[in-house]
Amino acid sequence: xxxxxxxxxxxxxxxxxxxxxxxxxxxxxxxxxxxxxxxxxxxxxxxxxxxxxxxxxxxxxxxxxxxxxxxxxxxxxxxxxxxxxxxxxxxxxxxxxxxxxxxxxxxxxxxxxxxxxxxxxxxxxxxxxxxxxxxxxxxxxxxxxxxxxxxxxxxxxxxxxxxxxxxxxxxxxxxxxxxxxxxxxxxxxxxxxxxxxxxxxxxxxxxxxxxxxxxxxx
Ligand SMILES: N[C@@H](CCC(=O)N[C@@H](CS)C(=O)NCC(=O)O)C(=O)O
Numbered sequence: 001x002x003x004x005x006x007x008x009x010x011x012x013x014x015x016x017x018x019x020x021x022x023x024x025x026x027x028x029x030x031x032x033x034x035x036x037x038x039x040x041x042x043x044x045x046x047x048x049x050x051x052x053x054x055x056x057x058x059x060x061x062x063x064x065x066x067x068x069x070x071x072x073x074x075x076x077x078x079x080x081x082x083x084x085x086x087x088x089x090x091x092x093x094x095x096x097x098x099x100x101x102x103x104x105x106x107x108x109x110x111x112x113x114x115x116x117x118x119x120x121x122x123x124x125x126x127x128x129x130x131x132x133x134x135x136x137x138x139x140x141x142x143x144x145x146x147x148x149x150x151x152x153x154x155x156x157x158x159x160x161x162x163x164x165x166x167x168x169x170x171x172x173x174x175x176x177x178x179x180x181x182x183x184x185x186x187x188x189x190x191x192x193x194x195x196x197x198x199x200x201x202x203x204x205x206x207x208x209x210x211x212x213x214x215x216x217x218x
Contacts, residue, residue, distance in 0.1 A: 004031040004039075005048030006212075007205035010099075010158040011061040012049040013198045017154045018065050020194045022074050026051075032212050062091055065151050076151045083145065090137055090144055090152035094159045097130025102163035109169045111213040124171055127163060131179055140185035157189045161202075 003019065003026050005012030019026050031039060035046045042057045043050035050057050051064045058064050069077050078084045101123035107113040134156070138144040144152045160175065167175040176183040189195055 001026040002029045002052040003027070004029045004042055004050040004052065006030055006032055006208060007198075007201040008209040009048055010162045013161075013202060014061055014155045014158040015049050015051065015064050015068065016201075017158070017194050017198050018068050018076060018151060020197065021076065021149075021154070022068065022072055024068065024071060030208075062088070062095070062155070065155065069151060076149060076154065078145065078148075078150060086137070087145060087150045087152045090134060091155045093130055093133050093137070094152075094156045097126050097133065098163045099159045101126040101130075102159075102166040105166045105170045106162075106213075107216060107218075109166055110209065111216045111218075113216070113218050115170070120170065123166075124173070127167065127175065131175060131182065135179045135182055138182070138185075140181045142185070142188060144185065153185075153189060157186065157195060160186055 001019075001024070003012070003016060005015075005028075007013070007016075007028070007030075016028070029052075031048055031050075033047050040046055042052060043059045045059065047059065049061060049064065050059045051067070053067075058067055066077070069075055078087055101119075104116060104119035104123055108115050134144075138152075139146050143149045144156065164175050167173045176186060190199070
């Protein structure tokens with residue numbers, strides 16, 4: 001399998017973490033989002049990540065994670081249908097109400113562009129709601145859904161890498177300060193050896209990311 005994307009992408013890193021946690025063989029192929037016709041055959045929107053398999057390519061991080069999880073018996077989705085739905089609920093809330101509003105500030109935080117005032121007004125209330133919803137839903141004892149690490153832990157951890165940065169840089173706000181349970185969970189996840197490997201690769205790729213974002217400087 002080939003994982004397309006770049007090591008400083010939080011979506012890419014969520015998939016990479018799962019592949020590593022499951023002990024699967026894969027090749028990392030450095031690719032920035034692009035509308036190149038060749039890449040559009042791999043990811044129909046030209047985004048990252050994409051996973052190329054023997055049967056064809058798959059896009060959308062949660063869908064890729066679902067596919068990857070089914071590839072061997074070391075599963076990170078709960079087996080019980082209700083628990084599985086709850087796991088996906090956490091992932092969806094993390095993406096819709098934390099990741100996506102935070103992402104509206106990428107051009108400001110990563111390219112140094114002028115602040116988007118509409119996003120400034122709209123993003124923080126949504127992010128506050130998203131974090132509060134996850135605090136309600138998750139036991140974080142020690143993992144979000146209890147004893148076992150799930151894809152929800154993996155996905156949320158990388159959502160918080162970007163959202164945490166945006167919260168500090170844009171709002172001078174420590175996203176998890178009012179949620180000590182999630183704050184402790186996040187700290188624990190950062191100590192996981194796979195998180196440390198992914199974070200080290202991400203740190204090394206930061207220069208590449210800055211060069212990529214420099215193209216969007218206005
Ligand atoms: N919904 C997509 C979002 C992926 C995404 O937005 N990736 C970013 C990089 S971290 C990207 O490709 N951005 C470029 C673009 O949106 O065109 C997923 O779940 O994989």
